[in-house]
Amino acid sequence: MKVGDVVSARYIARIVFLILFVLSLFDHIFQFMTLNLFLAYVPFELCFLLRLFKPQHRFEWPLFIIFSLIFIFMVPNTFYMITDLIHLKQFIFNFYAGLNLTEWMYFTYLLAGVFLALYCLVLMFREIRYFTPYRWFNRALILIMMYLNGFGIYIGRFLRLHSVYLINEPLRIIRKLVTQVDLKAMAFVLLMVALQLLLYIFMKGVRSFN
Template sequence: MSKRSKARIIFFLYILVLLCFDTTYSFMIFNLFLAFAALELSFLLPLFRIRNNKEIVMSMFFVVTFILLSPNAIYVVTDLIHLTFFDFDFMEGLELKEWWNFTILVSGVFLALFYYVLMMDQVRAFLGRSKWMNLILLLMIILSSIGVYIGRFLRFHSIHIFTEPLTVVFQIVHSLDYSSVLFIGWMTILQIIICWLFLDEVGVKNGT
């Protein structure tokens, strides 16, 4: 079974579980959907490779849309902060509700990481043998880190770039300080580590 098929099957199974069973983390439906959407767009990148001048506008629109959605994959990792909803006081015994929700949240994060690695591998394949590949990947990682900051702390979604672009830019500029830059740096380092550890293991093969 291809990794793309696995990604799709586990996504729908995960969403089905969230819809059918009680969980504190039902918001993962939306967050993981955005991560899944970014992954699916990455598989379409080869279709929008520019071959003539007539394709420039459409190709650029698609690539920009993909870039705006791409931070959603790594963003899900920061949902781990919601584990604080529970005490996890093991000295008081085993509380099944806590560990059920722990399983749900961590499973979603692992799935998002799988999507992230697959997505970055598709980007790498799209860039091919370009001498700028590593630089472009680094820029994409940094943009994703900024996107995580915007989503987590400024509470903007990707769609707001289109609906409220000036507001988004204004909020970003006025929120940047030592702490925000440090957070963006940490998210960048985290992504570099993930790519270094797992990207080569995924590999782009026929049927992925």
């Protein structure tokens, strides 16, 4: 992807994020979207800053490690957005009763948020794919991201732990993971990885079409 294409892709994400974020401020039903959109978008910008922190000298490694850890801890929030579709359950969607435009407006809004998250995730995969000269290492990083995203969704949805707990209550997260992660949880994580692999394959398919 050329530099100009990367800039255009990033501005598309920025514009859509701002529109959805502003709309969330005036919504009383999906107020959770304000925080979720913000947390989903932040890793996207952090990802494109990783190259700036790549160490050229030994003394630059500590800062690079700290920034990388912040990115790693934040990145699951992007794919987490797909689970926000469960909030559509509060609507009936009774097709036999006719068209309820309000329901479909919220449906469109939530789906737009999910589309934005997937778009950002694809661009992050693209960025990491060329992060180093070593293709195998870049692919390993992407696979690690996928597993982290799966665990992030499990931790957020089922253990009800927030990203901020990594800062003020890290031991709580560790205890929860040790005591509550079982085979069923691992199967869920693998399902999330499978979805991301499918997304990655679609991404490569679109590029090969060009």
